[in-house]
Amino acid sequence: MPPLAQVLERCATTPPNILATLQKVQATLGYVPHTAVPEIAHALGVTDSDVAGVLSFYHDLRTEPPGKHTIRFCLGESCLAAGAEKSLAAIEKKLGCELGETTKDKRFTLEKVYCLGNCALSPCAMIGEDVHGRVLPKTLADLLKEYKK
Amino acid sequence: MKLYVPHDTTAVAAGANRVADALRKLPGAEIVRTGSRGAFFLEPLVEVDTPAGRAAYANVQPKQAATLLKKKPTPIAQIPFLAQQTRFTFANAGITDPLDVKAYGFSALDKARGMGPQKLIDEVKTAQLRGRGGAAFPAGIKWQTTKDVQSPVKYVVANADEGDPGTYSDRMIMEGDPFRLIEGMAICARAVGAKKGYVYIRSEYPAAIRRMRAAAVRALEAGMLGPESFELEIFIGAGAYICGEETALLESLEGKRGMVRPKPPFPAIEGLYGKPTVVNNVVTFATVPDIILRGGAWHASMGTEKSKGTMPLQLAGCIKQAGLVEVPFGLTLEEAIYAFGGGLPKGSRFKAVQVGGPLGSVFPEALLKTRICFDEFIKAGGILGHGGIVVFDQRTDMRVLARHYMEFTADESCGKCTPCRVGSTRAKEILDAAVKGEATDEDYALLNELGDTMKSTSLCALGGLAPEPVRTIMQYFGKEFQKRR
Incomplete structure (x- = not known):
């Protein structure tokens, strides 16, 4: 059975939960392709537009494959007060891509996030599920090296 | 010898895992991973037991591990940032293994099981507990409303979508003392007649999600949760600030777009799947066990006229000593920033402070004498919200x-x-x-x-x-x- 069908088999609940289903699809495929919407809708017994509506609402859900590592760079107020904009500019320069984009080598996707609850170590960024603090222009290179592979 | 090393997100970001690995190599060392006390400027903070209580080594680096124990640790009671606090809701954070059911005890739930539902609600009313999520609504009234609705199905939902930038108290409870949240929810469920509950956690908190899931399993094994009493599920958000608003949260929990519902009807009457639902913030629930154990009057004896109990303030931004400060309502913003936060770092001068998150206000120096409680903040043209305090310096445009x-x-x-x-x-x-x-x-x-x-x-x-x-x-x-x- 194809991976999508396998996931959907586990998601057929009453009542259906579209968000939880899309999260599981994304955990398996890395993203939720637009082309998968009808199959998801059919499996859950809802309309295509129900699924597409949820898919487009949440920042976490993506319709394009991400890079190997997703960097979620914090632009919350504490990080702004600690110079996050300078760090962000440095990281964009280093990666050669802007917020919302993926590097050419598909290694990193750069996104913004509003607060990781790590404000005592602002500015912060989360790479995958690792939360990092004091992400400063001068420490960026070392940090990204940890995720080179 | 037991060495306590925090496992909290911020402590780990400061290097606590590497420190724990290094300390593990010491002969006879038993590493206990704890939550954080919230004195984040001291992390990684490694603690040991002494005859006079716990003592700590601050800002430990892995290379110091080999010789660390030759130095004299500082008794916790001599760290002013911690010694000046009144810890109840955060009493265990940084002290115990967050997943140790025995250490936690669940004594409040035991006591609650011997009390009638109305008696539980009366204690919460006597306590004058107001919601800590931001809206400051009286929890007892909310609970009473749900209890009084006739319905075979009711729900209890913890709002752990802690979205206000500059706040982290919910995260610290979930990572550092998850059973306290579970116990508060279970007591609420008993009071209002609910059998099913959810913790809605934002996806930005992966460590809290892992800890809460593990805690729910252990609480079930220990008989504190169960199909006959109260079942608990962990639900993960998907990066939408609005889902911290209770009706949007419920829509999201149902798997839909996180769109706000017009009120009334209020969730206490028509909430999740149209059933009566208590939605409270994590800290609100976590305050309940102590209220049941010590009595509502104890809680109401702390704080100001209309803001009772303690509030976890979260210091962030341009500040020397960032961290969590639990104190009775009533101290001034200035005391929070200077007496606890140590003021601004070298080279920084105070310019403004954000209070109450992105829906709060930005106060100038002239308002630093404002007392921290719900009503004084409203009078000053702001809200206390979830207790986030973010300081900005002269460089801020x-x-x-x-x-x-x-x-x-x-x-x-x-x-x-x-x-x-x-x-x-x-x-x-x-x-x-x-x-x-x-x-x-x-x-x-x-x-x-x-x-x-x-x-x-x-x-x-x-x-x-x-x-x-x-x-x-x-x-x-x-x-x-x-x-x-």
């Missing part, structure tokens, strides 16, 4: 900050009501122009008007309060907006 708030709202508006959806985008455009020095007096008049419209006609607090930080910035730092290109 207030126009850029104002634009940030509107960009945040434009990003996070659910789009259901026009004033918030369109108003935030239009206001952001004006502030874009302001940053460039191109905004005119007419633009600012329009900005004011947009703010008033959002305030009076938005469906929920996001649209209704989002103009506040901008309004207060213009009020106190208006001069900066007169700069024209």
Whole structure:
């Protein structure tokens, strides 16, 4: 059975939960392709537009494959007060891509996030599920090296 | 020998895992991973037992591990940041293994099981417990409402979508003392007659999610949860600030777009799947066990006239000693920032402080004497919200900050009501122009008007309060907006 069908088999609940289903699809495929919407809708017994509506609402859900590592760079107020904009500019320069984009080598996707609850170590960024603090222009290179592979 | 090393997100970001690995190599060392006490400026903070209680080594680096124990640790009681606090809700954070059921005890739930539902609600009412999520609504009234509705199915939901930038108290409870949240929810379920509950956790908190899931399993094994009493499920959000609003949260929990529902009906009467639902913030639930154990009157004996108990303040931004401060309501902002936070770092001068998150206000130095409680903040033109305090220094361009708030709202508006959806985008455009020095007096008049419209006609607090930080910035730092290109 194809991976999508396998996931959907586990998601057929009453009542259906579209968000939880899309999260599981994304955990398996890395993203939720637009082309998968009808199959998801059919499996859950809802309309295509129900699924597409949820898919487009949440920042976490993506319709394009991400890079190997997703960097979620914090632009919350504490990080702004600690110079996050300078760090962000440095990281964009280093990666050669802007917020919302993926590097050419598909290694990193750069996104913004509003607060990781790590404000005592602002500015912060989360790479995958690792939360990092004091992400400063001068420490960026070392940090990204940890995720080179 | 037991060595206590925090496993909290911020402690780990400061290097606590590497320190734990290094300490593990010491002969006879038994590493106990704990939550954090919240003195984040001291992390990684390694603790040992002494005859006089716990003592700590601050800012430990892995290379210091081999010789660490030869040095004299500082007794916790001699660390002013911690010694000046009144810890109840955060009493275990940083002290115990968060997943040790025996150490936690669940004594409040045991006691609650011997009390009638109405007696439990009466204690919460006596305690005058107000919601810690931001709205400060009396928890006892909410619980009573749900209890009084006749329905075979009811729900209890913990709002762990801690979205206000600059706050982390919910995260610390979930990572450092998850059973306290579970116990508070189980007591609530018993009081209102619910058998099923959810913790809705934001996806930005992976460590809290892991810890809560593990804690729910252990609580079930220990008989504190169960199909006959109270079943608990962990639900993960998907990166939408609006889902911290209780009706949007319920929509999201049902798997839909996180769009706000008009109120009434209130969730306490028609909530999840249309059933009566208590939605409380994590800290609110975590305050309940102590209220049941010590009595509502004990809780009501602390704080100010209308803000009872303690509040976990979260210091962040341009501040020397960032961290969590649990104190009875009533101290001033100045005391929080200087007596606890140690003031600003070298080279920084105070310029402004954000209180109450992105729906709160930006206060100037002149308002630092404001006492920290719900009512004084409202009088001063702000809200205490979830207790976040973010300090800005002289380098902050207030126009850029104002634009940030509107960009945040434009990003996070659910789009259901026009004033918030369109108003935030239009206001952001004006502030874009302001940053460039191109905004005119007419633009600012329009900005004011947009703010008033959002305030009076938005469906929920996001649209209704989002103009506040901008309004207060213009009020106190208006001069900066007169700069024209």
